[in-house]
Amino acid sequence: MPRGGKRSGAGRPKGTGKYSEPTKAIRVPESMVERILEFARSGGFKLPLYGGKVAAGCPAPTDDYIEGMLDLSEQLIRDPASTFFVRVTGYSMINAGIHPDDILIVDRSIEARHGKIIIAAIDGELTVKRLHKKAGEVRLMPENDDFEPIEIAPEETLHIWGTVTNVIHTV
Template sequence: MPRGGKRSGAGRPKGTGKYSESTKAIRVPESMVERILEFAHSGGFKLPLYGGKVAAGCPAPTDDYIEGMLDLSEHLIHDPASTFFVRVTGYSMINAGIHPDDILIVDRSLQANHGKIVIAAIDGELTVKRLYKKQGEVRLMPENDDFEPIEIGSEETLHIWGIVTNVIHTV
């Protein structure tokens, strides 16, 4: 009892797979297999970013008012090779929105211009301050009235590790 004959048009349709897209076999370290599968499945850790206005009384996030999909690493880190994090200690930059235990995103490849917030090493202590650099004078300015500016004279050497681009604060 054959049900023979041509079957053109039959077959599994395209895009019916896990990713709705054709896939490729690649080789990755065994220890990362799980994370990479999660990464691939969630579309690269991208999550929705919502803007200000939403439908009246809307009880939950809706796609209507989405600004886009955002990946934190992609958004905050432009050059992984020159970026690192620093954990904040102390209150000297509180008026710049930098609190103790915050994590700073620091880029080593940016120019240390006047007015930038920098990570500097002074006497073996890591410090975050706003850089003042005008008319040959160099100072590290705190943003808290309880602290004094640090004057960088000819004796001291200023080692600037990098420029702060973002502050991550835990509420």
């Protein structure tokens, strides 16, 4: 008689468990079990997205139609394996809408090109600035006139950690 494997008629009938649908056994790191269970219990992290738009000028009539459910991670994170979050200190990027205590979403897989806002380490110290590459020169530009651009000298070590994709800003 063979051992192991699926046996006809064994187990709970499909769809009769606490999730009211078929389930699948998976292996996950023990450190993530509680977070995964909480996610499953809550039904995910999707919130309602209303179909109407809100006017930033004159008031407009309201629309109570729910367009669908919105998962912020699907909207804000393109590549989860290469994305991280970092909290901001200081005022050098205030004119770009980046304020102290904001959370930046940073993607390491996006190429750091001229004009992009990046997280960089200069000789081991982190900063958030707009990347300026021109004629072989590299500068990190603030978005506040009270701050000076950072010129990257040939003897300095510049390491770009990633490109800022979104800002989470509390109002």
